[in-house]
Amino acid sequence: MKDEEQVNCQLPKTWRLIPLLDASAQVQMAVDNWLIDQHSRGEQPPTLRFYTWSPAAISLGYHQKEYPEFWQDLIWQDQPLDIVRRHTGGRAVLHQGDLTYALVTSTQPGKRLAVYKNICQFLINGWRSLGVELSYGTANREYAAHHNCFTTATGADLLTKQGSKAIGSAQLRRGKALLQHGSMMLSVNSQLFVKIFNELPPVNLVELIADSKQQAVSNIVDTLVLAAQDWFNIDLVEQPLSDAEWQDVLSKSR
Secondary structure, three states, X not given: OHHHHHHHHOOOOEEEEEEEEEEOHHHHHHHHHHHHHHHHOOOOOOEEEEEEEOOOEEEEOOOOOOOOHHHHHOEEOOEEOEEEEOOXXXXXXXXXXXXXXXXXXXXOOOOHHHHHXXXXXXXXXXXXXXXXXXXXXXXXXXXXXXXXXXXXXXXXXXXXXXXXXXXXXXXXXXOOEEEEEEEEEOOOOHHHHXXXXXXXXXXXXXXXXXXXXHOOHHHHHHHHHHHHHHXXXXXXXXXXXXXXXXXXXXXXXX
């Protein structure tokens, strides 16, 4: 852990925090793509944000070529499920009842898995303060054989004490910029999950939080923000996307 702390000491002191955003799959992926592009150009500081998806959606890994045809006809709460392709790798993720984090910063020294773990440590610390213990998964060759990202865990994923995958993460590197984002299963609907993947969903994280007052998404985000500030030794300054930035984001997503 000491090496990771030394890396974190070298990071810029002030980062941008974009407030919790609820938006469509296309918009959320456009924002993440815009942030890493801006950071690679030196036009944005390191940034952390959390977001939810509305309407519900399925995101595909960048290299995921095949998925069941019936996914195109899925309906949830009287709305079609969006299907979007992420700019990162991995397998399909259902974004319903989940919370996604995205962190954009400069590439860090070390092997890719070590970088994953250094970033994920703030999630481990934050969830521990909520009373939920998480640990890393183990690389598995079976991962690519499944449509569902949460069927198996890699060394970059986080598992509950019961062995259920709770947080799946993926990375994109563009020049000297790095984007890592991931989905946290908070309260996924089991019937919808089974309908899509034909398997049981992971354990819902909110059910593991003993204090009901801490189960709200806003409280979880606040806890994870504090954990990020502490782990990376930074100041997070809240700054929503401006009107001009939104125009730029949406213009580049078309």
